[in-house]
Amino acid sequence: MNAPVSSARPVVLIASCKVELDGFPTYTIRGNYVDALTLVGCQTLIVPEAAGGDFSALLAVADGILFNGSPSNVHPSHYGEEVHDPSLPQDTDRDAWTLPLIRLALERGIPVFGICRGYQEINVALGGSLHQAVHEAPGLSDHRPDDRENLEKRYALAHPVAITAGGVLEGIFGEPEIEVNSVHGQGVNRLAPSLRAEAHAPDGLVEAFTCPTAKGFNLAVQWHPEWRPQDRPHSLKVLQAFGDACKRFQQNRVRTAVPDAASPA
Numbered sequence: 529m530n531a532p533v534s535s536a537r538p539v540v541l542i543a544s545c546k547v548e549l550d551g552f553p554t555y556t557i558r559g560n561y562v563d564a565l566t567l568v569g570c571q572t573l574i575v576p577e578a579a580g581g582d583f584s585a586l587l588a589v590a591d592g593i594l595f596n597g598s599p600s601n602v603h604p605s606h607y608g609e610e611v612h613d614p615s616l617p618q619d620t621d622r623d624a625w626t627l628p629l630i631r632l633a634l635e636r637g638i639p640v641f642g643i644c645r646g647y648q649e650i651n652v653a654l655g656g657s658l659h660q661a662v663h664e665a666p667g668l669s670d671h672r673p674d675d676r677e678n679l680e681k682r683y684a685l686a687h688p689v690a691i692t693a694g695g696v697l698e699g700i701f702g703e704p705e706i707e708v709n710s711v712h713g714q715g716v717n718r719l720a721p722s723l724r725a726e727a728h729a730p731d732g733l734v735e736a737f738t739c740p741t742a743k744g745f746n747l748a749v750q751w752h753p754e755w756r757p758q759d760r761p762h763s764l765k766v767l768q769a770f771g772d773a774c775k776r777f778q779q780n781r782v783r784t785a786v787p788d789a790a791s792p793a
């Protein structure tokens with residue numbers, strides 16, 4: 529008998545940010561992260577918190593987790609530094625649950641995708657550090673967009689990245705170089721020991737990585753594939769790779785869960 533498969537969309541958790549709005553604590557997520565995952569066949573579930581670090585309810589439903597971008601920075605105390613520019617936003621509430629969840633998800637083989645802040649979070653969660661101001665680091669370029677420009681220009685393709693030969697991204701793109709957008713002031717300084725660089729900017733900054741020892745698909749990128757993926761084939765391909773991994777994870781859960789429930793009495 530063939531094992532049953534699920535036709536339901538895989539459930540992908542997305543981390544929301546916590547900001548103050550009109551005096552109230554408010555959980556936020558930019559809609560293009562949701563739309564991008566919907567486009568590649570996933571059911572998104574926005575997660576505001578994991579009180580007390582209890583992840584059991586989340587792990588029971590997650591077929592994948594997106595650690596998305598955000599204007600805020602990971603607090604530098606997580607990599608042993610003081611805040612370099614106090615005028616920039618922090619989100620210590622998000623740090624408190626996303627950093628341990630990253631470690632747990634990778635250990636369990638749940639598909640993980642990181643974008644921008646999420647990319648930086650994964651590096652920090654695994655013991656890496658960040659440049660708090662890439663543009664001030666000797667030899668590195670300014671990776672920030674011009675905030676006076678409209679969104680179209682801020683998310684325009686900004687520079688090439690060289691794709692690591694034999695890596696996950698080369699498998700997805702089949703090309704040695706692609707063009708990416710660039711919407712960040714911070715960046716990877718010390719790459720966590722368990723991570724492997726998957727792409728580099730022309731100034732040498734690591735722009736993508738994977739954790740090869742994790743059991744499941746995982747990838748993180750400094751750029752923003754969620755911006756207009758319909759119009760950008762490379763963005764669509766990388767999102768689709770994550771969506772497909774979530775689908776496989778879900779199918780595997782269905783296959784391993786169903787026999788008990790379906791066994792004849």
Ligand SMILES: N[C@@H](CCC(=O)NCCCC(=O)O)C(=O)O
Nearest residue numbers: 597598599600644645712713714
């Ligand atoms: N604060 C970090 C993170 C950058 C980042 O995630 N930018 C995206 C912001 C908008 C969005 O949510 O899409 C840095 O500046 O390096």
